[in-house]
Amino acid sequence: MTFTPPPVSIPGVTLGRALASGVPDGDPATAWARRRDAYPLVAPGNRRHFHVVVVGTGLAGAGAAAALAELGYRVTAFTYHDAPRRAHSVAAQGGINAARGRRVDGDSVARFVTDTVKGGDFRGREAEAFRLAEESVRVIDHFSAIGAPFAREYGGVLATRSFGGVQVSRTYYSRGQTGQQLQIAGTQALLRQVRAGAVELHTRHEMLDLVVDDSGCHGVVVRDLVTGRIRAETAHAVVLATGGYGTVFRDSTLAVHSNASAVWRAHQRGALFASPSFVQFHPTALPKDTDWQAKTILMSESLRNDGRIWVPLRAGDMRVPGDIPDAERDYFLERRYPAFGNLVPRDVASRAITTEIRAGRGVGPRSNSVYLDFRDALVRVGREVIAERYGNLFDMYAHATGEDPYTVPMRIAPTCHFTMGGLWSNYDLQTSVPGLFVGGECGWGYHGANRLGANSLLSASVDGWFTLPFSVPAHLATRLGRELPADDDEVVASAVNRARQRVDALLSVGGTTGPGRFHRELGQILYAGCGVTRTAEGLTEALDRVRELRARFWTDLRVTGSGEHLNQVLELAGRVADYLELAELMCVDALDRDESCGAHLRDEHQTPDGEALRDDASWCFASVWESTGDDRGGPRTFTRHAEPLGFQTVGVTTRDYR
Numbered sequence: 001m002t003f004t005p006p007p008v009s010i011p012g013v014t015l016g017r018a019l020a021s022g023v024p025d026g027d028p029a030t031a032w033a034r035r036r037d038a039y040p041l042v043a044p045g046n047r048r049h050f051h052v053v054v055v056g057t058g059l060a061g062a063g064a065a066a067a068l069a070e071l072g073y074r075v076t077a078f079t080y081h082d083a084p085r086r087a088h089s090v091a092a093q094g095g096i097n098a099a100r101g102r103r104v105d106g107d108s109v110a111r112f113v114t115d116t117v118k119g120g121d122f123r124g125r126e127a128e129a130f131r132l133a134e135e136s137v138r139v140i141d142h143f144s145a146i147g148a149p150f151a152r153e154y155g156g157v158l159a160t161r162s163f164g165g166v167q168v169s170r171t172y173y174s175r176g177q178t179g180q181q182l183q184i185a186g187t188q189a190l191l192r193q194v195r196a197g198a199v200e201l202h203t204r205h206e207m208l209d210l211v212v213d214d215s216g217c218h219g220v221v222v223r224d225l226v227t228g229r230i231r232a233e234t235a236h237a238v239v240l241a242t243g244g245y246g247t248v249f250r251d252s253t254l255a256v257h258s259n260a261s262a263v264w265r266a267h268q269r270g271a272l273f274a275s276p277s278f279v280q281f282h283p284t285a286l287p288k289d290t291d292w293q294a295k296t297i298l299m300s301e302s303l304r305n306d307g308r309i310w311v312p313l314r315a316g317d318m319r320v321p322g323d324i325p326d327a328e329r330d331y332f333l334e335r336r337y338p339a340f341g342n343l344v345p346r347d348v349a350s351r352a353i354t355t356e357i358r359a360g361r362g363v364g365p366r367s368n369s370v371y372l373d374f375r376d377a378l379v380r381v382g383r384e385v386i387a388e389r390y391g392n393l394f395d396m397y398a399h400a401t402g403e404d405p406y407t408v409p410m411r412i413a414p415t416c417h418f419t420m421g422g423l424w425s426n427y428d429l430q431t432s433v434p435g436l437f438v439g440g441e442c443g444w445g446y447h448g449a450n451r452l453g454a455n456s457l458l459s460a461s462v463d464g465w466f467t468l469p470f471s472v473p474a475h476l477a478t479r480l481g482r483e484l485p486a487d488d489d490e491v492v493a494s495a496v497n498r499a500r501q502r503v504d505a506l507l508s509v510g511g512t513t514g515p516g517r518f519h520r521e522l523g524q525i526l527y528a529g530c531g532v533t534r535t536a537e538g539l540t541e542a543l544d545r546v547r548e549l550r551a552r553f554w555t556d557l558r559v560t561g562s563g564e565h566l567n568q569v570l571e572l573a574g575r576v577a578d579y580l581e582l583a584e585l586m587c588v589d590a591l592d593r594d595e596s597c598g599a600h601l602r603d604e605h606q607t608p609d610g611e612a613l614r615d616d617a618s619w620c621f622a623s624v625w626e627s628t629g630d631d632r633g634g635p636r637t638f639t640r641h642a643e644p645l646g647f648q649t650v651g652v653t654t655r656d657y658r
Helices: 028-038 044-049 059-071 109-119 126-145 178-195 261-268 301-305 332-336 346-361 375-381 383-401 456-476 490-507 515-529 536-556 568-592
Strands: 013-018 051-055 074-078 199-202 205-213 216-224 230-234 237-240 279-285 308-312 370-373 410-419 436-438 621-629 636-644
Touching: 028 126, 051 059, 051 216, 059 074, 059 178, 059 199, 059 237, 059 456, 074 205, 109 126, 126 178, 126 456, 178 199, 178 456, 205 230, 205 261, 205 490, 216 237, 216 490, 230 490, 237 261, 237 456, 261 568, 279 301, 279 346, 301 383, 308 332, 308 346, 332 346, 346 370, 346 410, 375 383, 436 456, 490 568, 515 536, 515 568, 536 568, 568 621, 568 636
Parallel strands: 013 636, 051 074, 051 237, 074 199, 237 436
Antiparallel strands: 205 216, 216 230, 279 410, 308 370, 370 410, 621 636
């Protein structure tokens, strides 16, 4: 069947070409095994001749660096943290999914794939979901072997619990600190290779640019955040594992220093960007109690196993929760979605919570949250069991709010959390720039328009430990005997000069407003126009406001200090400049996609019950963007390419969690 994408109607946007996924033809269930067996190999004696740069040391980056080094390749790893274990993977609390099928509750690889594809509202690659399911078994056994302390049943088998969007128990966990424990195990594996001399690790370094020419990617340009030195590191292949871009909203569950600069600089050098407007708002985050909070705080989705979400039936009811009887409470998720209850997918829960808050039934000092109540679970299983399951999460909530969740309900609200979009890559995780690979959240293929809980740690681990160690060597096998460019080569020198000129440009604007204020204003624009729900009118207004803010940034930015030493104002300025360009593309993508799907809900396209109304006839493809133009606040143009999506195993249906 010939693929015909819908036309574009936004000024400055043109229609591009259809892209090939690189997924082997045939049964998607066996695609990964067939692809893996067909990869060209590098002989052990030749591996030391290849140099690979890995940017980022989270689960994907640490895994890729450690695995490639153990295979015999020379690896250089960069992180802007002061230690690799501080990567943001530590913040994923609730668990990691796997289709191991140890519990007899009907789970299987097929059900895992169905849940993942359906959870993403049929806007991700089916073959990627199969790879995720297949490798998930190895991931759990691997991390258990290298020291991750998974919870266990009384008899010694690994324990599991449920997460949103599924009706089985497939989430392995380490209390409420799963990400931290997996990150520690992965970091120790990385540091073992550092000690062995196989990995050269550089902390406190930020990637500023890529070394790219017509033949592909040949390295990175980095800045030492302590000394300010800017230099190039050439390589035969580069892996970006730098996380998601949710901090474009400023108020997000991500760490303050999480950023989008690495992926955006790659995009500026020609790497295509897929589905940038597919952003997940986590329903179980703490509400903002003051405008001056630096970030929001995530409370794990695992809490929804035992916590019940409710609001007062009467709008404006300001009574304390204990004074509101059950007859005057609305457990609205259980009412609207009886089959899944409080464990509906995140996009569904976030929209439902937002609807209640906008209807005036929000609770708390600012009426901007709903209750997550453990009263019934505490009566049913007792405080000791609840503390065993979620103790550190309850402690964190108490420290953050001053309230005891054992005696009063938690207050939660949707907040920007995860980005399903990212740099487009083929089935080998290689971007449109040859030699440039992605891993983890900065990629795009697994999650479609909505990520199921506990698939984040899994996808990062699968990429780092079990996909990139196959696909990167397959690329290197075609490069044997090719010399890396010297530091004085034109392609290297121009990349370094480009990075220096950008730093100088940020320092020399000479305005009156610090980068933090621009970031705050950008977040307000995005939450209002490109947030949990979207409209054509709101997106058009947001797009105009982002463009105006971009222009003002480059005329009124004030950066104190210089670039010759540690300067966090300069770091933030560079990141905000990237956020502003990315935000423009996000609004273009959301305005262009004239349908609802997953976390992208256009008010114009919803069912009478308020659910996302897809248009599979027109929009069953991934929007993959190319953008060019002025990177100093001037106009930019956009080209929408498309990767058609097909589903052979999972029937395309309307999602229904009732």
